[in-house]
Amino acid sequence: MRPPVSRSRFSWERGGGRLLPLLALLLTLAPPRAAAWPVDLSMPLEPGKERFHKLSVVDWVEVEDPSIATAEILSGSNELLLTGVKPGRTLLLLYAEGKFAVWRLVVSAPGRPPEPEPTAELLAATRKACPGLKTTEGAERSLTAFVKSSRCREALLALLKTDAYLARELDLTFELPILQEQLAALTTALKGSGLTASYRGAGVVLEGSTKPEGHRRALWELFRHSAGRVPLEDRVTLQRPAPPDAGPSDAGPSDDSER
Structure with missing residues (x-):
């Protein structure tokens, strides 16, 4: 039996790194090494x-x-x-x-909050699909789950697309077959893009060559098809348009200028 792969909120912290508090996260892009719902x-x-x-x-x-x-x-x-x-x-x-x-x-307009999302119903469905799921509420809210089935992963994706949780509040552990299933969904989404995705442990390596707009689409697809925090190793080579040919003024002095 293959061991499960942990993709928890602290799994990327090799070497003693620590998550920054929320205020710091507002002010810097450095901490987010994740790329998935929520x-x-x-x-x-x-x-x-x-x-x-x-x-x-x-x-x-x-x-x-x-x-x-x-x-x-x-x-x-x-x-x-x-x-x-x-x-x-x-x-x-x-x-x-x-x-x-x-x-x-x-x-939303002042005094008119956005329409609430059906988070209670989705959380109840996720509890049924993911036996042993644990949550805490209040200032230190969190969700912990062991993802062993496709049904559990799909229920989590539906829940995590809402406002129920932020990425830093999750602690998910995946069985390897479910990670492979998730990778297959991402591979299908990237078909024809010139890019490929593969797992290195619990992280994703994105490789290939594409234009900047193709690179952006691939990052969106990685986010949309994944649940939990997914560290990214981005190896994509961007295809930049060639600079325009140099005009006559860049080619050196003309005969007239030398007279």
């Missing part, structure tokens, strides 16, 4: 209002549905400008130095 942070916004966040490092960001909210990196800084457009929920992908994080942007 989101790392949930950010409230208001229609027409702006919020600024200083990040220690960021290469690019992308909003899943810009009709609900927008995100922009201010030129010459690592400051992130978030703007609510209309009530709703959408996701924000942030990438820096081979790591990425996903935040939920929740836009």
Whole structure:
């Protein structure tokens, strides 16, 4: 019998690293080494209002549905400008130095909270699908589960797509066949992209060559098809467009200029 693979909230901490408190996580992109449901942070916004966040490092960001909210990196800084457009929920992908994080942007008018999600019903269904699942509520809420079946994984995915938990509040352990099933779903999603995914322990190695937009799509697919924290080793080679041919002014002096 093969041993289970642990993918807990602390499994990536080799060498004594520690998770930063929530406030620090708001201000830096460095800690999120995970890439899967649930989101790392949930950010409230208001229609027409702006919020600024200083990040220690960021290469690019992308909003899943810009009709609900927008995100922009201010030129010459690592400051992130978030703007609510209309009530709703959408996701924000942030990438820096081979790591990425996903935040939920929740836009609602003052005094009118967003429609509640059916988290109680989904949690009850997940308890049935995942025997031994444990949760704690309050300021130190958490969810711990041993994922031994496809039914359990699917129930967890449905629950973790809601506002019920953040990534740092999970402690999941997967049986190897279920990890392989998850990898198969991701492989199908990446078909034709020029990229491949494989597991190294509980982490995912993303390899291949693609354009920047293909790379972004692959990161979205990795997030959407995975449950729990998945450390990423990004080995993707980006195909950049060739620079335009140099014009006559770059080719050296002309005969007329030498006269």
